[in-house]
Amino acid sequence: MAGVALAVPGPQRARARYETNPAIRESGAVRILILTISLLFFATFLLLPLIAVFVEALRRGWAVYVAALVEPDALSAIRLTLLTAAVAVPLNLIFGLAAAWAIAKFEFRGKQFLTTLIDLPFSVSPVIAGLIYVLVFGAQGWFGPWLSEHGIKIIFAVPGIILATIFVTFPFVARELIPLMQAQGTEEEEAALTLGASGWQMFWRVTLPNIKWALLYGVILCNARAMGEFGAVSVVSGHIRGLTNTMPLHVEILYNEYQFAAAFAVASLLALLALVTLALKTYIEWQVTRQTSRREGEHP
Amino acid sequence: MAAAITRRVLPGFGLSLGFTLAYLSLIVLVPLAAVFVKTATLSFSEFWAIVSTPRVVATYRLSFGASLLAAAINVVFGVLLAWSLVRYSFPGKKLIDALVDLPFALPTAVAGISLTALYAKNGWLGQYLEPLGIKVAFTPLGVLVALVFIGLPFVVRTVQPVLEDLDVEFEEAAASLGATRWQTVYRVVIPTLLPAILTGFALAFARAVGEYGSVIFIAGNLPMVSEITPLIIITKLEQYDYVGATAVAAVMLVASFILLLLINALQAWTRRSARRIT
Numbered sequence: 001m002a003g004v005a006l007a008v009p010g011p012q013r014a015r016a017r018y019e020t021n022p023a024i025r026e027s028g029a030v031r032i033l034i035l036t037i038s039l040l041f042f043a044t045f046l047l048l049p050l051i052a053v054f055v056e057a058l059r060r061g062w063a064v065y066v067a068a069l070v071e072p073d074a075l076s077a078i079r080l081t082l083l084t085a086a087v088a089v090p091l092n093l094i095f096g097l098a099a100a101w102a103i104a105k106f107e108f109r110g111k112q113f114l115t116t117l118i119d120l121p122f123s124v125s126p127v128i129a130g131l132i133y134v135l136v137f138g139a140q141g142w143f144g145p146w147l148s149e150h151g152i153k154i155i156f157a158v159p160g161i162i163l164a165t166i167f168v169t170f171p172f173v174a175r176e177l178i179p180l181m182q183a184q185g186t187e188e189e190e191a192a193l194t195l196g197a198s199g200w201q202m203f204w205r206v207t208l209p210n211i212k213w214a215l216l217y218g219v220i221l222c223n224a225r226a227m228g229e230f231g232a233v234s235v236v237s238g239h240i241r242g243l244t245n246t247m248p249l250h251v252e253i254l255y256n257e258y259q260f261a262a263a264f265a266v267a268s269l270l271a272l273l274a275l276v277t278l279a280l281k282t283y284i285e286w287q288v289t290r291q292t293s294r295r296e297g298e299h300p
Numbered sequence: 301m302a303a304a305i306t307r308r309v310l311p312g313f314g315l316s317l318g319f320t321l322a323y324l325s326l327i328v329l330v331p332l333a334a335v336f337v338k339t340a341t342l343s344f345s346e347f348w349a350i351v352s353t354p355r356v357v358a359t360y361r362l363s364f365g366a367s368l369l370a371a372a373i374n375v376v377f378g379v380l381l382a383w384s385l386v387r388y389s390f391p392g393k394k395l396i397d398a399l400v401d402l403p404f405a406l407p408t409a410v411a412g413i414s415l416t417a418l419y420a421k422n423g424w425l426g427q428y429l430e431p432l433g434i435k436v437a438f439t440p441l442g443v444l445v446a447l448v449f450i451g452l453p454f455v456v457r458t459v460q461p462v463l464e465d466l467d468v469e470f471e472e473a474a475a476s477l478g479a480t481r482w483q484t485v486y487r488v489v490i491p492t493l494l495p496a497i498l499t500g501f502a503l504a505f506a507r508a509v510g511e512y513g514s515v516i517f518i519a520g521n522l523p524m525v526s527e528i529t530p531l532i533i534i535t536k537l538e539q540y541d542y543v544g545a546t547a548v549a550a551v552m553l554v555a556s557f558i559l560l561l562l563i564n565a566l567q568a569w570t571r572r573s574a575r576r577i578t
Contacts, residue, residue: 018387023475024468030481035388038381039396044425045449046402049414052424056417095323102317105310114320116564120328123560125510127530128549131537132331135338140542142334166327190309199311221404228407230513231530235537248409248513255413255517264417267410274405281405282398 053271056264068254068262069269076242077250077266080158084233084246085226088165092222093215096173101207104181105189115178121170129167130235133160156238161246164232169222176218177211184210213291217284224277228270332553339550342543350547355523356532360551362440363529367508370447371455371501378455378504379497385456386463400457403450408513415446416518438520443528446514451504458500462493462574495570502566506559510552 018024026034058065068074099118103111121129135141137154147154154160188210192202208215230248237244239253247270254263339347350356384390385397403411419426419436429436436442466489474484512530519526527535529552536545 018468021468021472024471024484026481031388034380035384035390038377038384039390041377042381042396042400045445045452046399048418048424049411049449050399050402050406052414052418053410056414095320098316098323099320101312102320106313106317108317114324116560117324117328120332120560123506123510123556123563124332125512125530125533125549125552125556127512127533128335128510128553131533131545131549132334134537135334135542135546136331138542163327167331170327186310193309193311202311224405228405228410230407230409234512235534248407251409251413260417263413267407267413270407270410274402274407274410277405278398278401281401282394 050271053264053268056260057268059264060261064261065265065268068259068265071262073241073245074250074262074266077245077247078269080161080245081227081247083158084162084165085223087162088169088226089219089223091166092169093173093219095170096177096218097215099174100177100181100211103178104184105186118174119171121167124167126168126229126231127235129232130164133163133167133236137163155236156240157244160236161233161244164236165226165229168229168232169225172222172225173215173218176214176221180211180214181207213284213288217281220277220280220284224274227273335546335549335553338543338546342547347547347550350544351551355527356529356548358524359527359529359532362443362526363509364555366440366443366447366528367505367511370444370451370508371505373444373448374451374455374504375497375501378452378500379459379493381452382456382459382463386460401453403453408450408511409517411449411514412446412517415442415449415514419445419518437518438522438526440519440526442518442520443515443526446518447508447511450511450514451508454503454507455497455500458503458570459493459496462496462570465574466492492573495566495573499563499566499570502559502563506556506563509559510556 025031099114102108103115134155136143137147137160138144139148139155141155154163188206189202192206193199197205227246228248229246230252233246234249234252237246237249239245239249241253245253247266251263251267251270254260254266342350381400385393385400416423416437418424419429419442421427421430421437423437426437434441436445470488470492471484474488475481479487510530512528512534515528516531519528519531521527521531529548533545533548533552536542536548
């Protein structure tokens, strides 16, 4: 549902030269009009908000900027965000591998339905993603009384934040791997087994090299969402400063206290993370395109 | 038969499927079921009384109305942007292509405070809009702006690949048969792109309905005016009204499930028609 998927290019056809083919070209004025409208829209709705984050962050100078980042509450928010991603991303990575292996390499009934269920978290509002864990683990929830008897705190504590993050980033790795592994089929793995490889050898030497870029792609997107999630985490966090605030929640608190420069300073770190994510994503797409065209060069 | 043979050759089917089902149930299915179990403790009239109060109905109108409008705006400009990225060459094209995904990567809270700063009374854009009588920040218009921001890549990224794979022979044929460029685009290109456009529209709409982080900063959150449905769930939770929050959540979940089915059908249609034209 996130609409992002690693586009593996199809067979390279003679790409039409759009701009020199008079049959499929708009007149100069129309072209300029379309370009102007679409680029103005892009600049207003995407570029400007991105630039504004950095300008607002530095509005009161570097000293205020740095002070906002090294302040203890900010540091603890950064630590919690890193911890959350460090737990949620590997768990969803393992899940993504397992789900893609089962769905792509074997036939069983209800496979299509299972694929739809895996995508389900993308169509659930983040607020509901937080609410469901309150209903299960909260004081009034199913396990609430049992948990409080045993002194275990999940809601308004770190475990709840991690659970909500796992939920909203659940499909990222699986949905990158499933279509790719389906397209790759099972021949290479079968050949490895026939030649005497063990199951793990087959996985490490054949499967993993074949899916490494798509896997990395899924992990990067999963990580960006894990570090940036706001709505779901906000419901289960309790907003305890220095304890259960992630970076996006810290941004909200600072903003609501009218500490705009500090709020945008922390926000600028998250915006940098987004830019690094997009850069890595573009690099991976470039790698995959290169490899695909090289492979086609080998077998014309 | 090939399936049966495969199952015998490759290892790990039971382990991977078992783990998948267990993890899916624990993280997603059982907690989601809690919404419906909790809602089922209400009688129908109690449930109806909660989800049909004027304040809650006003949030549906805003959430669904602004999401529809935002998705429609994204269809128009998203298709133009996809067209520019595929058909024209201009400086900085690769950079712009990469930045289209910014709303996927930028945390929603960051987008929210940044849009608010831009459209506030003294902001970069607000200072020119307010004298014209256009108030964006802290009004329903602000909700629309935030939803346009987060929905744009859904349209561009579903239309762009179909446009790239579109065989120009169809357009050449139309042109050689005497069609004007506009007739060709209107009669040949747009109909072929239609499944992708509708999928992009539905994806943008579905995302917008549930959106929270980018909206709440710019919305002003005035009851009956600029309050979205996800926010009223939060408000009820903060008042310890768990039953009320859950009932509204159940309404939203049902809407999401219907949208998910619709999107699956649209995506299947897009794939079928893509096979036909390439």
